[in-house]
Amino acid sequence: MIEICTVGGYSEVGQNMTAIRYKDEVVILDMGLELDSYIRYKGEEEVEKLSKKELINIGAIPDDNSIKDWKNNVVAIIPSHGHLDHIGAIPFMAKIYDCPIICSPYTAEIIKRILEDKRIKLPNQINSLDVNGTTKISDNITIEFVSMTHSIPDTVMVVIHTPEEVVIYGNDFKLDDTPTLGQPPNYKRLKEIGDNNPKLLILDSLYSWKEGKTPSEKKARDMLEEALVSKINEDKGIIITTFSSHIARLRSIVEFGKAMGRKVVFLGRSMAKYCYAAEDIGIVNFTDDVKICRYKRQVQKELNKIDKEGRENYIIVATGHQGEPEAILSRITNGEFGYEIFPEDNIIFSCSVIPSSQSIKNRKELEEKLQKKGINVLKGLHASGHGCREDHKKVIELLRPQHIIPAHGDKEKTTGLLDLAVKIGYEKEKIHIMENGMKLNIE
Numbered sequence: 001m002i003e004i005c006t007v008g009g010y011s012e013v014g015q016n017m018t019a020i021r022y023k024d025e026v027v028i029l030d031m032g033l034e035l036d037s038y039i040r041y042k043g044e045e046e047v048e049k050l051s052k053k054e055l056i057n058i059g060a061i062p063d064d065n066s067i068k069d070w071k072n073n074v075v076a077i078i079p080s081h082g083h084l085d086h087i088g089a090i091p092f093m094a095k096i097y098d099c100p101i102i103c104s105p106y107t108a109e110i111i112k113r114i115l116e117d118k119r120i121k122l123p124n125q126i127n128s129l130d131v132n133g134t135t136k137i138s139d140n141i142t143i144e145f146v147s148m149t150h151s152i153p154d155t156v157m158v159v160i161h162t163p164e165e166v167v168i169y170g171n172d173f174k175l176d177d178t179p180t181l182g183q184p185p186n187y188k189r190l191k192e193i194g195d196n197n198p199k200l201l202i203l204d205s206l207y208s209w210k211e212g213k214t215p216s217e218k219k220a221r222d223m224l225e226e227a228l229v230s231k232i233n234e235d236k237g238i239i240i241t242t243f244s245s246h247i248a249r250l251r252s253i254v255e256f257g258k259a260m261g262r263k264v265v266f267l268g269r270s271m272a273k274y275c276y277a278a279e280d281i282g283i284v285n286f287t288d289d290v291k292i293c294r295y296k297r298q299v300q301k302e303l304n305k306i307d308k309e310g311r312e313n314y315i316i317v318a319t320g321h322q323g324e325p326e327a328i329l330s331r332i333t334n335g336e337f338g339y340e341i342f343p344e345d346n347i348i349f350s351c352s353v354i355p356s357s358q359s360i361k362n363r364k365e366l367e368e369k370l371q372k373k374g375i376n377v378l379k380g381l382h383a384s385g386h387g388c389r390e391d392h393k394k395v396i397e398l399l400r401p402q403h404i405i406p407a408h409g410d411k412e413k414t415t416g417l418l419d420l421a422v423k424i425g426y427e428k429e430k431i432h433i434m435e436n437g438m439k440l441n442i443e
């Protein structure tokens with residue numbers, strides 16, 4: 001028998017955290033932030049002054065009071081990948097659990113850098129486990145990482161093996177057979193796990209209402225290439241903005257810059273954090289081809305240089321794809337660095353707009369400013385990191401779990417997976433729509 005507590009991320013998109021108990025041992029999967037609440041818009045400094053209790057109260061981190069009774073039984077914290085809505089609460093919460101953090105190498109590197117940035121020392125060990133690797137963490141529990149595609153390197157489906165049952169945690173995922181960086185999903189292993197009659201699948205269901213299949217990262221790369229070949233104003237400035245953690249996308253941009261004979265510069269703190277982490281563990285090798293500017297004064301110096309040498313010789317990659325006022329793109333647009341964006345310069349948004357009211361508002365304001373300046377704005381050159389219905393269907397058919405818990409959103413999102421599972425033959429009772437703080441026993 002296992003007991004599951006859906007601690008966070010089941011009543012909203014963000015602050016993902018799930019706990020699974022087998023006998024007297026508990027494994028925590030993910031410990032994420034809810035970014036909208038504060039972090040992204042009010043600045044990290046302010047948020048870091050808050051206590052754990054205050055962070056819970058403002059909805060920034062999961063409310064782990066629901067697993068208060070399990071506190072001394074937690075044997076591992078296992079983040080599935082390095083996005084902040086899966087690891088961002090670790091600096092504030094992990095220390096109360098006397099156990100190691102086990103994650104893939106890139107995820108481990110990101111966590112270490114976040115802790116360094118915040119000058120936080122955690123008592124927990126951070127142990128990295130290779131993608132497609134296995135580790136026995138106690139007599140009763142073995143953890144396995146199965147290679148999965150998403151929008152950040154080293155994403156895994158976490159498989160928990162107990163003597164009685166197998167639980168799979170796939171939050172987040174897309175099925176990308178032609179990733180531009182890293183391995184495709186390990187279908188062979190998923191099928192083998194499916195052959196062992198697993199008890200439970202917890203699955204990212206963010207787009208489980210959306211028909212079809214999420215396009216490959218290859219498609220996003222092709223769109224971006226086409227734009228750079230035929231949709232930009234040549235001999236003008238190019239600024240591209242995208243997710244700092246999307247190393248595959250950034251690598252494509254570096255390659256296009258080389259082909260176009262333009263130097264590539266990455267501007268912004270988070271850009272530096274995710275890129276150096278990828279570089280340190282050998283996922284990419286940017287330093288020969290890219291100038292990475294982390295601090296404001298470096299950004300300022302680089303922009304002065306670009307102004308002097310001619311912007312037509314550069315591709316600037318800047319943070320701020322959601323129009324965040326604190327990020328580099330907004331600050332350039334507001335004239336903060338003295339780098340003027342000229343009419344006919346090109347600004348490319350290689351991302352989607354996150355559907356939160358704050359992001360929609362920020363992006364609208366930024367785009368209006370750019371329009372007024374007569375900028376050539378290209379938008380939506382992007383492929384999502386989350387699967388759609390066909391992807392969900394394939395995962396369920398490979399794994400054939402006895403029970404499913406849809407994750408990564410409130411009821412409005414998660415019922416999409418219930419609807420789909422029933423359509424492919426599941427009894428409704430086997431699909432469990434959860435909310436934050438609920439517990440469920442599965443025999």
Ligand SMILES: [Zn+2]
Pocket residue numbers: 081083150172385
């Ligand atoms: Zn993610």
